[in-house]
Amino acid sequence: MQFELTREFIDKLRIHIDNKEEVAAFEMVKELHPADIAEIYEELDIDEAKFLHLLLDGETAADVMVELEEDDRERFLEALPSEFIAKQLIDKMESDDAADLIGELSDEKQEEVISYIEDLDQAGDIVDLLNYDEDTAGGLMAKELIxxxxxxxxxxxxxxxxxxxxxxxxxxxxxxxxxxxxxxxxxxxxxxxxxxxxxxxxxxxxxxxxxxxxxxxxxxxxxxxxxxxxxxxxxxxxxxxxxxxxxIDDVVDVMREEAERDYQLVSGITTDVEHSDSPWLLTRARIPWLFIGLFGGIIGALVIGNYETDLGLYPQMAFFIPLIAAMGGNVGVQSSSIIVQALATNSLGFDSIGKKLSKELLVAGINGIILSTVIFTYNYFFSDSFALTITVSCALFSVIIFASLFGTFVPMFLGKMKIDPALATGPFITTVNDIMGLFLYLMIGRLFFAIF
Amino acid sequence: MQFELTREFIDKLRIHIDNKEEVAAFEMVKELHPADIAEIYEELDIDEAKFLHLLLDGETAADVMVELEEDDRERFLEALPSEFIAKQLIDKMESDDAADLIGELSDEKQEEVISYIEDLDQAGDIVDLLNYDEDTAGGLMAKELIxxxxxxxxxxxxxxxxxxxxxxxxxxxxxxxxxxxxxxxxxxxxxxxxxxxxxxxxxxxxxxxxxxxxxxxxxxxxxxxxxxxxxxxxxxxxxxxxxxxxxIDDVVDVMREEAERDYQLVSGITTDVEHSDSPWLLTRARIPWLFIGLFGGIIGALVIGNYETDLGLYPQMAFFIPLIAAMGGNVGVQSSSIIVQALATNSLGFDSIGKKLSKELLVAGINGIILSTVIFTYNYFFSDSFALTITVSCALFSVIIFASLFGTFVPMFLGKMKIDPALATGPFITTVNDIMGLFLYLMIGRLFFAIF
The missing domain is CATH 3.10.580.10 (CBS-domain)
Known part of the structure; x- marks a missing residue:
């Protein structure tokens, strides 16, 4: 019943298309669901897809357009004349899909396409829908109702x-x-x-x-x-x-997009990209986060630079720099992710900020005690400096406490300010925690190396 | 039309419950949707919720049970006698919800509850449904059909x-x-x-x-x-x-859970937890990742330890340790997240592994050149060591290339092995990239400091 796209299928279809065998090509897709045909388009180049598209009946052709990924559809629409879009595609779509499709066109082409729509009721509905913000109920709804x-x-x-x-x-x-x-x-x-x-x-x-x-x-x-x-x-x-x-199908898309966006933010990717996007688009989505990381690294270098003499005196201090920095980043992301998810699903409840921070403090305390004890034991046996042993443990504990509280506070604060709290799971938290971790580590080190 | 839960509402309801004012308490909730009542339960303690629950009519009571979070429901069910569960709740549920609910009980209690179900058809349906794996279509479906x-x-x-x-x-x-x-x-x-x-x-x-x-x-x-x-x-x-x-409503839950799980994995949280869970549960979900981080940090310390003499000779090398380590981790997570998402939505297409790696190499190359140039310029003007300047740039470039390829390869490999590729966005990738980054940095440093 269900269609599974295979390499062989595409290869065979391609041969038919390249040989301009219209009947054979049509035979291969005529029984398929529009969503499957849309999936096939993604494996073809634009001319091949266009050849196939012109073979489809109007209803199917319109449905396939609705199922295409936004980027692919935009490229596809550019290649089609306005009159064809209006009469062969828009005419066979529900108003919400039609408005989405027209919304993707340039202003000029929008007007042209609308002027070609013969059903004035439908044209009116579409113009109405275009007035609503894309991310509101008005932007999601269709006008067709019983x-x-x-x-x-x-x-x-x-x-x-x-x-x-x-x-x-x-x-x-x-x-x-x-x-x-x-x-x-x-x-x-x-x-x-x-x-x-x-x-x-x-x-x-x-x-x-x-x-x-x-x-x-x-x-x-x-x-x-x-x-x-x-x-x-x-x-x-x-x-x-x-x-x-x-x-619900429109809303499922909203939910999927929202989940993907949060996932991408926490992975350090700034805009909605996919594996199939161009290398240039992928680079552009990834580099801002890396720049923040680079900037953080430079500040980290300045912080360490301030303690250069100490490092010269106790070069072993350098060994645990990555551990302290990484743990600060990790703990911070964990804390903020839990808050961000609670905010997204409205399940944060009515506890005061103070109460939430105390709970996080307790979790951080338990984690901190366990991990500091482990690293203390390790260093106690394998390091020859007691000052280093106690420095690393104390610094790790302090970093975990600081990063937890900071990671909890920032998304709650952003939420209160009506800024998307998911931003807090990304670059900012990790970088600040990295730097604060280094700072605490070196401070504590100076203290303990002076004592012991 | 829609109910917005407020602090005042809960406080007022609590007073009625504490004073055992059944009529007044029922008045406050009788018009509400079961999903809203379930939300109210989450703000009450278990005895208060039970008091309220016994005021509801059977149909609503059953619907509220379905809407509760799994953890809350389990706790709630433990407090109720089997006969009540069978006759007041199960009897008014659809078979899929009933089977989910019974599946959450202990084996002993399951049998007891099932023996109390009067409608033999329904009991049969539920027993049938309990045989299916929870994460298959059989586990999701209901038997009620027209x-x-x-x-x-x-x-x-x-x-x-x-x-x-x-x-x-x-x-x-x-x-x-x-x-x-x-x-x-x-x-x-x-x-x-x-x-x-x-x-x-x-x-x-x-x-x-x-x-x-x-x-x-x-x-x-x-x-x-x-x-x-x-x-x-x-x-x-x-x-x-x-x-x-x-x-679709059952599937929306599946989608939400899947998205949350991926999000939690990339944030370094291992099991499905929520802000409202106990500190103990939260700690347990977070500490495995931190242990991997700690273990990675210790290996990092050993790596750096091997270059202790070099660091003693060129202490400025230590300044950029956090930068190199962090960038390796960041780039790796970016690369693997993109692949993981493509795998999850089945949109990876038919390109060979080699082709995907070349694309990633191109992206990494562009990112690497831009970032290395920036850090080169910075160090050229602000650092007094040319050897350090060139070491940091080269190391950064190498780390970005390595982390990109490794971050792309691992989830694809896991996917091929039928292991959940989302695991690759978590601890493993970041830690390996951190360590490899350090290793490359110090190797390159030794080389360039010998030359310049």
Whole structure:
């Protein structure tokens, strides 16, 4: 039932395309799901993909466009004339996908494409949708809805629904509104199955409906749909009038993107890149973090430089520089990641900052005691300097405590300032902790080497 | 429409609970969604939550249990008698949630609870579901389905569907089977709305249905539902007989958990923990990574120890130790994260390992040249040793190249070995790169300080 893309499949398809064997090429893909065809495009070069695309029927061609990765789609659209985009693609898409696609075009091309759309209702919907911010409920929603009036009875309702359903890909809910288009509730397939043939909508609708406003942030939309296990969510305007609906598949994309972004931030990658992007794009996404690391390293060098005499006197101090610096960075990232995740899922609860820091202090204390004891034991047996032994242990303990508290505090502070707390898992925390670790280590070393 | 949990709400509710004011407490929660009530429980202690729970009606009480976090639920269930669990909770749940809940109990308690279930069909379904691995389609699916026979006509079908719908929370699709219960297709609300009143099922079913087998891995289930934008996915056995269905909300949890796990691995946290877990659990999740870091640090110390004489001769070498070590770690994590993500989303394509390594080499080369030039310029003006200047630059360049290739190779190798490649973003890569970085730095230093 499911298609598995293989090297052999692509090679065979390529041969057909290169030989311009339209029938043979079409035979290979005609039974496939649009998502599978989109996957095939990613293995072809742009001319091969275009050859294949022109063989598809309009509906499939439009669906494939929706399934393509944004970068690939943009490149693809550039190669197509505006009239073709409007009449062959946009015409067969739901309004949210159409608006997303048009939103990716240059301003000039946008106007051109819109002017070619023949269905004025659809053109109006798309222009409406383009006005919303991309990362709000308005930017996610589609205008296609099945709506019925609460004053209708079941037979009228069925007739109306039938009319409207023809336009829509997939129906999960029927929305119920009053005469002013204010959202009143929903009808689900289950409710309709169980309703008697002549029931009045008013008596069978489910009024317990969760909705969002057009300006609700996408992340909140995702959290709401996840929390309440919804497959579709109605969107209302400031007056409570029904204007669109968001389906779970759009939100799954939001969630995936959000998770990937956090993952990339903590890995030290700044923009949304993928393995298949160009080396230049990959470099650009990675180098800012490395620059921060470089800058941190230079400050670290200056810090150590201040203690050059001590290092000259006790060169063994240098042995544990990487250990102390790395542990500071590691502990800090651990602490901040836990807070960032709690913030992202809204599960931080109502404890005060003080209480959270005390808890982190306890965790850091346990970790610190265990690790300092281990390194103390190691150095006690394998190092000939007791001053070094005690310096490394004390410094490690101090660094773990400092990095934990700092790693907890920074994302909480960023969250309060309405700055994305995930930024705190990246370069900043690690670098500051590296440097602070070095500083503490060398300070403590100077002290203990003077004593012992 | 939506409930926002506040400190004041909890405080007020607590006062009612502490004063045993049942009516007042119930008034505060009776209108809330089960997911909101579950959120409230997390702010209460276990006795307060139990007091509230006993006020709820059976349906809501069961739904709240489903919404609770796994840890909280386990603690909660321990406090409840088996008979209550079977008759008040299990009885009102869908089979997948019931099986998850029972699966969390001790073996002994499991048997006890199952023996109390009065509905033998449901008990049978649950026992069936408990046999499947938790992380397979069988472990995710529910047994509640609406199935119709392909040979029926619409009126028979509607009658049957009505009977079955009463048992099910939410209906997205009606599944069509043949006489042997082999899955033939689906009917959606849209199809049913558009069908004529006397249509035969055979003529209106959608045969283009995607299904998975009971032993399909959960991650693959999630990838399939995301790729094909499905809200429900039928599960078949080895013979193609329909045995259950997975809904998108269960898969959203799988996706969220997978993303969190990757995020935690790259942050150096080993098991699935949350901010609200006990300090002991948090320590246990964090310390293995720190131990690897400590172990790496000790090896680092041994490496540096081997060059003690050189460091005594050129103490300025010590200044850049943290920079070199940190850059190796950073570059390695960047490289491996990109590969890990590509593997997770199946988007690695068909390029050979050699081609991927050459691409990474190019990216590393650009990064390396830029960063080495910057540090060269810095040291040229601010350091008095030309040998140091050239050593740091060359070492930095070599480290970036090594760490990139190693960071790319390891997750690809793990993936090939069927080991979770996300492990490669964690401790191992960073530590090896730290040590290799030091080694290269000191080797190159010895060479250049001998020359210049």
């Amino acid at each position: 709506t019925v009036n609460e004053n209708w009875n079941m037979p009228t309702c069925l007739k109306e629904m039938r009319k409207q359903a023809a336009e829509i890909d997939e129906v999960y809910y029927v929305y119920v509104v009053d005469d002013n288009n204010i959202l009143k509730g929903t009808l689900s397939l289950k409710r309709m199955l169980l309703a008697s043939a002549n029931a009045n909508i008013k008596n069978i609708l489910n009024t317990d409906v969760i909705s969002v406003r057009t300006d609700t942030k996408s992340e909140e939309v995702a959290n709401i749909m996840e929390k309440y296990n919804l497959v579709a969510l109605p969107v209302v305007d400031a007056l409570g009038r029904l204007v669109g609906r968001i389906t | 199935t119709v026979n392909e040979n029926w006509n619409m009126p028979t079908c509607l009658k049957e569907m009505r009977k079955q719908a009463a048992e099910i929370d939410e209906v997205y699709y009606v599944y069509v089977v043949d006489d042997n219960n082999i899955l033939k297709g689906t009917l959606s609300l849209k199809r049913m709305l558009l069908a004529s009143a006397n249509a035969n099922i055979k003529n209106i079913l959608n045969t283009d249905v995607i299904s998975v087998r009971t032993d399909t891995k959960s991650e693959e289930v999630a990838n399939i539902m995301e790729k094909y934008n499905l809200v429900a996915l039928p599960v078949v056995d080895a013979l193609g007989r329909l045995v259950g269905r997975i809904t």
